[in-house]
Amino acid sequence: MGVDTILTDGIIPAPVRRRPEALLQVEQLSIDIATRDANVRLVDNVSFGIGRGERVALVGESGSGKSVTAQALMRLNSRVKLSGRVNFDGKDLLSLSPSQMAAMRGQRMGMVFQDPMSSLDPLMTIGDQVAETLRIRGISKRNARQRALDVLDELKVERAAERLDSFPHEFSGGMRQRVVLAMALVGEPDLLIADEPTTALDVRVQERVLDLLDEISRRRSLAVLLITHDMGIVAGFADRVMVMYSGRIVEENEATLLFAEPQHPYTRGLLEAVPRADVTVDRLRSIPGAPPVPAARPSGCTFHPRCDRAMAICSSVEPGEAITPSGARVRCHLYGAG
Amino acid sequence: MAYLRLISQRLVMTVLTLWGLATLVFIMIKLIPGDEAQVAAGPGANPEQVASVAKRLGLDLPVLQQYLNFLLRMLRGDLGTSVVSSKPVLTELAAVLPSTIELMIFASIIGTLIAFPMALVAASYRGKAFDGIARIVAVTGGAMPAFWLALMLQFFFGNVWRITPISGQHSFGIASPNVTGMPTLDALLAGDIPAFLDALAYLILPAFVFAIPFAAQVFRLLRASLLGVLASDMMLPVRAKGASTSRMVLRHALPNSLLPTVSLMGVLVGGMVGGAILVETVFARRGVGSFLANSVALKDTYAVLGAVMFVGIAVCLVNLVADIITLMLDPRIRGTQFGAGAK
Ligand SMILES: Nc1ncnc2c1ncn2[C@@H]1O[C@H](COP(=O)(O)OP(=O)(O)OP(=O)(O)O)[C@@H](O)[C@H]1O
Ligand code: SF4
Ligand SMILES: [Mg+2]
Numbered sequence: 036m037g038v039d040t041i042l043t044d045g046i047i048p049a050p051v052r053r054r055p056e057a058l059l060q061v062e063q064l065s066i067d068i069a070t071r072d073a074n075v076r077l078v079d080n081v082s083f084g085i086g087r088g089e090r091v092a093l094v095g096e097s098g099s100g101k102s103v104t105a106q107a108l109m110r111l112n113s114r115v116k117l118s119g120r121v122n123f124d125g126k127d128l129l130s131l132s133p134s135q136m137a138a139m140r141g142q143r144m145g146m147v148f149q150d151p152m153s154s155l156d157p158l159m160t161i162g163d164q165v166a167e168t169l170r171i172r173g174i175s176k177r178n179a180r181q182r183a184l185d186v187l188d189e190l191k192v193e194r195a196a197e198r199l200d201s202f203p204h205e206f207s208g209g210m211r212q213r214v215v216l217a218m219a220l221v222g223e224p225d226l227l228i229a230d231e232p233t234t235a236l237d238v239r240v241q242e243r244v245l246d247l248l249d250e251i252s253r254r255r256s257l258a259v260l261l262i263t264h265d266m267g268i269v270a271g272f273a274d275r276v277m278v279m280y281s282g283r284i285v286e287e288n289e290a291t292l293l294f295a296e297p298q299h300p301y302t303r304g305l306l307e308a309v310p311r312a313d314v315t316v317d318r319l320r321s322i323p324g325a326p327p328v329p330a331a332r333p334s335g336c337t338f339h340p341r342c343d344r345a346m347a348i349c350s351s352v353e354p355g356e357a358i359t360p361s362g363a364r365v366r367c368h369l370y371g372a373g
Numbered sequence: 374m375a376y377l378r379l380i381s382q383r384l385v386m387t388v389l390t391l392w393g394l395a396t397l398v399f400i401m402i403k404l405i406p407g408d409e410a411q412v413a414a415g416p417g418a419n420p421e422q423v424a425s426v427a428k429r430l431g432l433d434l435p436v437l438q439q440y441l442n443f444l445l446r447m448l449r450g451d452l453g454t455s456v457v458s459s460k461p462v463l464t465e466l467a468a469v470l471p472s473t474i475e476l477m478i479f480a481s482i483i484g485t486l487i488a489f490p491m492a493l494v495a496a497s498y499r500g501k502a503f504d505g506i507a508r509i510v511a512v513t514g515g516a517m518p519a520f521w522l523a524l525m526l527q528f529f530f531g532n533v534w535r536i537t538p539i540s541g542q543h544s545f546g547i548a549s550p551n552v553t554g555m556p557t558l559d560a561l562l563a564g565d566i567p568a569f570l571d572a573l574a575y576l577i578l579p580a581f582v583f584a585i586p587f588a589a590q591v592f593r594l595l596r597a598s599l600l601g602v603l604a605s606d607m608m609l610p611v612r613a614k615g616a617s618t619s620r621m622v623l624r625h626a627l628p629n630s631l632l633p634t635v636s637l638m639g640v641l642v643g644g645m646v647g648g649a650i651l652v653e654t655v656f657a658r659r660g661v662g663s664f665l666a667n668s669v670a671l672k673d674t675y676a677v678l679g680a681v682m683f684v685g686i687a688v689c690l691v692n693l694v695a696d697i698i699t700l701m702l703d704p705r706i707r708g709t710q711f712g713a714g715a716k
Pocket of ligand 2: 336339346354
């Protein structure tokens with residue numbers, strides 16, 4: 036325990052490139068869930084920041100804790116217990132009252148979810164669902180409808196004016212995802228969290244939706260946290276990449292540097308499994324084994340059973356955070372804090 | 374168009390059900406022991422009367438012909454003739470039907486007014502004290518047998534606390550002129566508020582006998598489906614828009630839960646027609662139920678079978694209406710005819 040503590044807590048260097056115009060600053064965020072017999076830590080002590088207008092990708096295999104982290108930023112999941120700090124534009128979100136937090140949602144931060152098919156209310160018109168974000172803030176029906184129309188136009192929904200009164204079942208998957216995006220963007224948030232927004236769509240539609248997101252985020256200087264397990268779509272989109280493994284961020288760097296010089300063995304594994312940016316294959320084939328479940332994480336470095344460079348120390352001591360010459364923030368004994 | 378097709382499917386189903394019911398009633402008539410003409414003419418009829426009834430009913434014809442004639446009579450609304458009153462069963466039923474409808478409508482309104490707010494609050498505060506208490510109350514309310522409930526209500530409200538009358542439809546001498554056959558409505562039409570309150574007082578206990586189990590079932594289904602919708606993927610984006618719990622429940626969970634709930638309410642209201650036999654008898658009220666019970670007591674076979682047929686038709690129609698409402702609530706079924714810009 037003693038060694039552990041020293042290594043994890045003592046060696047954390049001053050955070051890298053903390054931008055002056057930081058929008059979101061997450062510090063030592065942990066997420067626990069109480070199950071029947073035990074308290075399970077889903078996300079352990081993650082820290083990261085997102086600057087205004089910055090596009091950050093959060094990648095990792097299924098079950099690594101990406102969605103749980105993303106939802107924690109907006110306190111969407113009331114079943115988990117959050118600890119640490121989530122500073123958004125100077126406010127600590129974790130200490131806001133439920134109604135103060137609700138006031139942040141939709142206005143300051145928006146979120147889109149994986150499956151556009153099940154993300155919409157089948158009984159409410161598209162126009163009403165997009166306008167709802169504004170109606171909640173007491174904006175008049177007419178104004179809200181007009182702004183909903185503007186956003187749908189911005190998202191290149193054809194004949195948007197006629198389609199405001201249609202229902203979700205009349206839309207294709209790609210169109211629904213635009214509607215879902217419109218719901219998140221109509222309140223003009225500063226941060227958009229997109230949790231695998233294109234996974235359920237076919238490749239061509241995926242690209243179009245990402246291009247749109249790219250365009251809008253530049254035009255509005257909107258910060259985006261893009262969650263995906265598809266390294267292929269990260270390269271063209273993100274300024275910075277964070278790699279998550281088993282509830283921890285194991286590597287973080289500028290996107291170009293991370294792709295050019297991946298440091299953590301897990302990151303290398305992920306990248307080696309991407310033959311071409313535009314071809315979707317089983318990207319994780321080259322990493323043997325499966326990620327651990329949160330309730331039974333291996334000791335030391337949680338990646339050690341799957342790591343081809345594991346050393347004796349790896350199975351007993353948790354690696355602290357270090358900064359490599361390439362500027363990566365990485366948790367691995369290969370980059371000993373020494 | 375899917376909408377029209379589904380509605381016509383329901384209509385066809387209803388017609389088939391009624392046909393089946395009519396056939397069943399016909400078979401029952403044939404199975405009654407003794408001479409059918411004698412039964413139809415009544416125990417006290419003399420041979421000439423029996424003969425004339427036999428002729429009128431065509432009892433000398435082949436069975437198949439009789440069956441077809443029977444169906445034709447049903448189509449014309451001829452449910453047979455009461456032996457006791459010598460009046461057409463349909464006329465007798467029409468006279469007592471409004472009273473039953475009044476009771477059912479009033480009971481459904483009370484039940485809905487109890488169940489909906491309870492379910493909405495319970496679902497909004499899931500697992501909290503109110504939710505727990507409401508669920509226990511619902512289980513208890515749903516488990517009480519109707520006859521027991523009726524007697525308890527009469528005993529406590531009528532005898533012990535003397536808040537309401539025990540049985541009947543209005544106090545002696547304050548009946549309003551009969552227009553609709555519903556005492557409360559008649560009093561309102563006559564502008565007679567004391568008579569209205571009087572009729573209401575008589576209506577309230579029997580209505581609660583229906584309303585309590587109705588509310589218990591509607592509460593349970595509505596609460597469960599509200600919670601189901603609230604836990605679905607659909608709600609995360611709504612939460613992410615900044616919606617409050619009450620908006621999530623009222624604007625999203627409730628409309629999506631209405632479909633199964635309205636279907637259930639249709640079935641339950643249909644069931645009330647049958648339950649009317651007990652409740653109207655216990656509370657000495659005019660109605661289809663007490664008519665049926667009386668006819669059984671008087672061995673008035675045609676009246677009984679006519680009333681059975683009638684109750685069957687009523688149940689089918691109530692269910693049909695509930696089905697149509699359910700279909701209209703769903704834009705996926707309602708189809709593109711109301712949605713603009715559909716592709
Ligand atoms: N309500 C819950 N109860 C128990 N465990 C949970 C719960 N929600 C999530 N988890 C666990 O938390 C871990 C992280 O889940 P999360 O959904 O964040 O993964 P993810 O990285 O988003 O994966 P994916 O790529 O499949 O979406 C998983 O192991 C999951 O089993
Ligand atoms: S700490 Fe050891 S096991 Fe973990 S990634 Fe680094 S080398 Fe591999
Ligand atoms: Mg996920």
